Amino acid sequence: MHEWIPVSTSPKGRLALAAVTEFGLRPFDEVTVAELSAAAGVTTGALYHHFGSKLGLYAFVREDVEQRLLDRMEGALAAGQPDRSAAVTSALLVGLDFAVRESFLRILGDPPAGTDHDRLADMLGRTTAPVLGQVLAAAWRAALTAVAEGAEPEEARAAIAALMVQTPLSG
Structure with missing residues (x-):
């Protein structure tokens, strides 16, 4: 152990x-x-x-929970979607479903406390572009916050899917 x-x-x-x-x-x-x-x-x-x-x-707990999230999202990114835009959307949805299922809405929906380092934005920025990664992380967190405040998870999923992420970088 x-x-x-x-x-x-x-x-x-x-x-x-x-x-x-x-x-x-x-x-x-x-x-x-x-x-x-x-x-x-x-x-x-x-x-x-x-x-x-x-x-x-x-x-301590945020690092553990966030690593579990990132592992799932990176798995979705690597799952062989037809294009990177679809892969990013899939990763965001996988992350949303994980956070809802495990009741991690606030710990993952709030930006990291006590640090400027945002591992989610970094991961998304490596897949798309740095600023787009920050925007996507903020939108994803806003979807979690909406669910925490009473929105239906399916509404949040629809909002994430409607982003239609365009990845500016090639392969």
Whole structure:
């Protein structure tokens, strides 16, 4: 087992599981250290001991959740769509479905807290163009936020599909 994967019954593991749930459902700023600690059944001191801060805990779980998202999206990009535009749209839809299914709407729908590095925009920018990657990441996150605020997932899927992404770079 890798060191960074917490055992779910350990205090660190329970904090990580609580954070995935809480940050998945609510924006970073609305989740408190006390709520995270209570949900994990630990003291606030345990949170600070294991993660240094609420932001440290958020970064820990965000990295894991985001890597799972990117793995799925990169798989969709590599799945042999007839053209890159179709592949990008497919990847965005696969990512949307994953975030909805796993209740990761807020943790993935909000831009990364505490950093300017946006791994989703970077991945999309490598596939299309850097600025287009930023625009697509923002649109994708807006679709997740809409679902988090009550829109039907099918409406968000239709909005993503309607983007009709044009990839300016060749193969």
